[in-house]
Amino acid sequence: MAGFDKVVSSYEEAMAGLTDNMTVIAGGFGLCGIAENLIAEIKRKGTKGLTVVSNNCGVDDFGLGVLLTNRQIKKIVASYVGENAEFERQMMAGELEVELTPQGTLAEKMRAGGAGIPAFYTATGVGTPVAIGKEERSFNGRDYILEEAITGDFAIVKAWKADRYGNLVFRKTARNFNPLAASAGKITVVEVEEIVEVGELDPDQIHTPGIYVNRVIKGTFEKRIEQRTTRPADKQQVKGEL
Amino acid sequence: MAGFDKVVSSYEEAMAGLTDNMTVIAGGFGLCGIAENLIAEIKRKGTKGLTVVSNNCGVDDFGLGVLLTNRQIKKIVASYVGENAEFERQMMAGELEVELTPQGTLAEKMRAGGAGIPAFYTATGVGTPVAIGKEERSFNGRDYILEEAITGDFAIVKAWKADRYGNLVFRKTARNFNPLAASAGKITVVEVEEIVEVGELDPDQIHTPGIYVNRVIKGTFEKRIEQRTTRPADKQQVKGEL
Amino acid sequence: MALSREQIAQRVAQELKDGYYVNLGIGIPTLVANYIPSTIDVMLQSENGLLGMGPFPTEDEIDADLINAGKQTVTMATGASIFDSAESFAMIRGGHVDLTVLGAFEVDVNGNIASYMIPGKLIKGMGGAMDLVAGADNIIVTMTHASKHGVSKLLNNCTLPLTGKGCIKKVLTDLAFIEIKDGKFHLLERAPGVCVEEIVKLTEGELVVTGEIPEMQF
């Protein structure tokens, strides 16, 4: 089915069409489930003035952080600056436009963007700086603010497996924002660990149907870990204990 | 984990607490993926004045149709009357309050109810009878109407498998509205074909996490088919052909 | 001569493109699946939660858990996926479906469509039709051009309650293939053997006829 074969063979092809000042929605939570090589390709291209929508912005030298360091990002929509010193520095210095967005609102904005819902009400952020300039309205005696959907010119997504039609399966908490980003991109590019034959994925178990996906590329991943926390090998798994 | 064991052993227990004039959200599409025995239990209980939220209302003698025939339903929120003569009769005669709701809007209202989104905008229904009395607003030059969330005192759900914690897996198109109904019930009761041990379901492949589920019961199902359409056994599967 | 149901479906199928995700409504639109050109591939979306609908099952394959939006037993094509109703309409409402084909009682020159109720007589319910017409950019409406009594269904203003407002751009009737733009009907093609005058007569809304109108090719 040539018309549905989404697989591309080079990163250049994967990110073809990305130009200055576009909006890119990126999956991932921290460094978990990020499209490492698609980010590297954006760095290589040197595309400038990007608006990046992503829960975090990587760390200084990995993930989306490399695009910050390389001054390719004009604006970030994110929930957490956290562990990225360069992000915090550029933000505090006013060199970077930052729209801090609550994590759940950010997720819902992406979903709404993909689902053709232009706006929704949420209690999240009522009475906080997030509510400034937004309509407030009461439903059943409770206050909510109006939040608008987000869509991107591109979405960059990391999945575990894909088939050639772009049907996707994610793995563990590397799923996070990825299915939402996938739905909200005009052009959705997906990097995967494995490309399987069409028909190999159980239709009941596909997380993102191929209809949302435009391009698929097989990559190899570093999968850097931010907080390597362990327990001794001789210690039994105790219920709930961390 | 006694606190998370959702399995009940009788239908009486499964529907305990359902009283007159409550709202019941029901999963299922036509007769596919309906909670047959939970419906039968509601009939047995004789609970009256119910508001039923469901895409369809079964057929005259099966599915939710039996509650119509038994005059237990005061109001229906549904997208399609279709093949149910008694539904159409009661509606045309004004004996039944009917809120015809577009199918996608209905699905999204249930999802919103479960997700704590009180209301959202959609283009569906603009300029139609569905828009009457609803706020209309323009986003990016297009008109939308405001639709409010739905929640139910009870949700009745049909899944394929559950574990004791109420983690659910659905099968094929019997999924339909079921996960949405599950999320939107104050008390969510799920009927399944099989109860498996906790840990047997792959965490990546659970469709509805147990947090949404209050009670689980194992049932046996008739699974009546509305439109039995077939092709001759000797006919090859031709692409797309029906 | 007026097109048969099958011919309407056949002509619609010519509008399919390789790689299209398509939603086919109940009735004539469903028949379009039988005329997909062998040179292209399309995937059929069924709004009850299936992308990649296959043919009807054999007796042995029948599965009560696998139906289409018309409640008919179906099969899955290779590469199909299953999802819940909210995800299904996220696809539709979000504009991810490439082509939607559905029936109607009436359409008018402003792209309005009426298809789900006749007050006091028939209320089927809109099902997913309102979502489909609001969500899709590319819609083909299939219908008969006029009633048995010769009353046009291509109107200046729909008389029945609307399913959608200003969303229809293409109509394929048993007599003609028509585009709607600038508040007018535009005649693109005529059914084989049907003359322009007959189409004009049976079209209530203003019908623009520019130059020679070709016959449909099958």
Added chain:
Amino acid sequence: MALSREQIAQRVAQELKDGYYVNLGIGIPTLVANYIPSTIDVMLQSENGLLGMGPFPTEDEIDADLINAGKQTVTMATGASIFDSAESFAMIRGGHVDLTVLGAFEVDVNGNIASYMIPGKLIKGMGGAMDLVAGADNIIVTMTHASKHGVSKLLNNCTLPLTGKGCIKKVLTDLAFIEIKDGKFHLLERAPGVCVEEIVKLTEGELVVTGEIPEMQF
């Protein structure tokens, strides 16, 4: 004596009930997991998309694809489930989580909470905290009662940008367990060896002290 971080976690753990779905924030709240009474079972929700968080992995078990909201490597408990971020916050925003524990810079008598930024100095971002405080009915805030310089963090009005408005009902500090209602703080318990007067002195907002205030039990 003021409670240690571990003691705060230990006291919070006493509020857990069998069958609770619980979200524990970063920092002290995370430690609560270490003190879940053996007689009950709770499931931990991590807002990056995991219900049923297990302990840290052994070196052999480490999986970069399995982290918690603090970006720490974790494991899954038996019966865990994985979902995307929208589903995760649907759970939270929809009120399905039974108890949320999170830290704060300040709270006030009206149940307002500030926890995510100090203008001009520190902007971590709110992460999921705004969603958590808006979505949960049952929240316990853990914090130190006052700064190192003795400046109260339990205020008449929060001075920092809010994370949530009117949503906090319970605060556990290193000195006291406090309820917020009717626009006042109400002293429920005091840390062992800490006298009421010290708590009063370090609480800026009106603190209601009714009768004998029991010491916390461990």
